Amino acid sequence: MSCDLDIAKCFDFATELVLQAGKILKSGEDEQIIYKKNKEDFVTNYDQQIEKLFIDGLAKEFPDHRIIAEETVFTMQKMPELTDAPTWFLDPIDGTINFMHSLPYFCISIALMVRKEFVLGIIYNPSNSEFYSAIKGKGAFLNGKPIHVSNITDLKQAMIGSDVSIIKYVKKDKDIYTAKLIALIEATQTIRCIGSAALSMAYLARGIIDVLHADGVLKPWDIAAGTLLIREAGGTVIDSKGGIYDIMKANITAAANESLTREIFKINIDTDLKRKEKDSKNLTQGNK
Numbered sequence: 001m002s003c004d005l006d007i008a009k010c011f012d013f014a015t016e017l018v019l020q021a022g023k024i025l026k027s028g029e030d031e032q033i034i035y036k037k038n039k040e041d042f043v044t045n046y047d048q049q050i051e052k053l054f055i056d057g058l059a060k061e062f063p064d065h066r067i068i069a070e071e072t073v074f075t076m077q078k079m080p081e082l083t084d085a086p087t088w089f090l091d092p093i094d095g096t097i098n099f100m101h102s103l104p105y106f107c108i109s110i111a112l113m114v115r116k117e118f119v120l121g122i123i124y125n126p127s128n129s130e131f132y133s134a135i136k137g138k139g140a141f142l143n144g145k146p147i148h149v150s151n152i153t154d155l156k157q158a159m160i161g162s163d164v165s166i167i168k169y170v171k172k173d174k175d176i177y178t179a180k181l182i183a184l185i186e187a188t189q190t191i192r193c194i195g196s197a198a199l200s201m202a203y204l205a206r207g208i209i210d211v212l213h214a215d216g217v218l219k220p221w222d223i224a225a226g227t228l229l230i231r232e233a234g235g236t237v238i239d240s241k242g243g244i245y246d247i248m249k250a251n252i253t254a255a256a257n258e259s260l261t262r263e264i265f266k267i268n269i270d271t272d273l274k275r276k277e278k279d280s281k282n283l284t285q286g287n288k
């Protein structure tokens, strides 16, 4: 990709904003104002304050860049189209419900795409000072030290990350979503719910979690930085439905290696097929 953008400058600028945002988050856990966005989603004054910090800062420094940020998209009620222009993806707090409960697993997640390719990603959990970063082609890092995905090859030894509480909010095909989750839990050693997609992806990149799967529940800003981080750490991120990876659809299967990714993908597809067979059987019996 030919790119005349100074990526190192973008990275340094984003780092500065992320660290400032981290200070805001650390300082304010006791003074939260919580608003309900809808049945399943919340926003706090800190999400809004941090998003403003980034939007003002980025707009001033890079006036021709675009920003796709969680709270702005919610306010506009419209997802912008992704273009070839440099585009920042921002989640001011990923894991807002954890933040609301003072469970120290929440983070700021930001990534930059140029011509629809990731060039940098940062995930920062200020509670325990974990600063994950990646620049395309230069590896993935935690607090400046290189990180790598796990070397697990047997799915039965793998830890899968997912958010099971999502089940209660899935509107369409709730039972198939549940069936897939059960199949994934049965195929792996255990499941852990971190409550932050971005941090879960950082843990996969770091070799703690081995597999992740989510479709129909995530948004671009949840997975942008994590996707680059995992790929730069040697892992695989694909579209969970078998299409070309599309940040704007945000359906992902990710794992420490391609073989695990394919296994998870197969479980997903097989569960769909079984469900279709069951449906057509029920339909045939119903017609008798």
Ligand SMILES: [Mg+2]
Binding pocket: 047, 070, 091, 092, 093, 094, 095, 096
């Ligand atoms: Mg958020």
